[in-house]
Amino acid sequence: MSIWDFLVWMFWVYVTIACIWIFITIIIDVFRDPSLNGGGKALWVLFLVFLPFLAAFIYLIARGKGMAERRVEQAQAARAETDSYIREVAQTSSPGAEIESAKRLLDSGAISQSEFDTLKTRALATA
Incomplete structure (x- = not known):
């Protein structure tokens, strides 16, 4: 071939x-x-x-x-x-919405006050 x-x-x-x-x-x-x-x-x-x-x-x-x-x-x-x-x-949600969500978790007892503070600080830092 x-x-x-x-x-x-x-x-x-x-x-x-x-x-x-x-x-x-x-x-x-x-x-x-x-x-x-x-x-x-x-x-x-x-x-x-x-x-x-x-x-x-x-x-x-x-x-x-x-x-x-x-x-x-x-x-x-x-x-x-x-x-x-x-x-x-x-x-992306606004920092206020993230803090509100974290507050609901705190009020329901799913997270502690220190975890709430951490989430709040992180939300404000990304804004």
């Missing part, structure tokens, strides 16, 4: 993997599309199974814009969810 045979073989492996990737992406998009009913989804999948290359080209031409829009919406929703979670976790 010469180096050229190996390079041709590698090229066809790459093309095969790329085609499989495209087919899987299209099938995922078909099932995530809320505008398609069950029959439409079944027809697209059958079309992809029996005439994969033709179906992929037609799908990308006919529905590629919607595919991109759904992908952008999904990314924006994931980013908004992540940002919301980060804001929720990163919120």
Whole structure:
């Protein structure tokens, strides 16, 4: 086997993997599309199974814009969810709220007066 045979073989492996990737992406998009009913989804999948290359080209031409829009919406929703979670976790309470919380713990007997003083000093120091 010469180096050229190996390079041709590698090229066809790459093309095969790329085609499989495209087919899987299209099938995922078909099932995530809320505008398609069950029959439409079944027809697209059958079309992809029996005439994969033709179906992929037609799908990308006919529905590629919607595919991109759904992908952008999904990314924006994931980013908004992540940002919301980060804001929720990163919120810092005010020193007054921390002292009030420590006072409730002191009044309930969960902490001693010295622990309360330590928490109060720490809350005021971070302010």
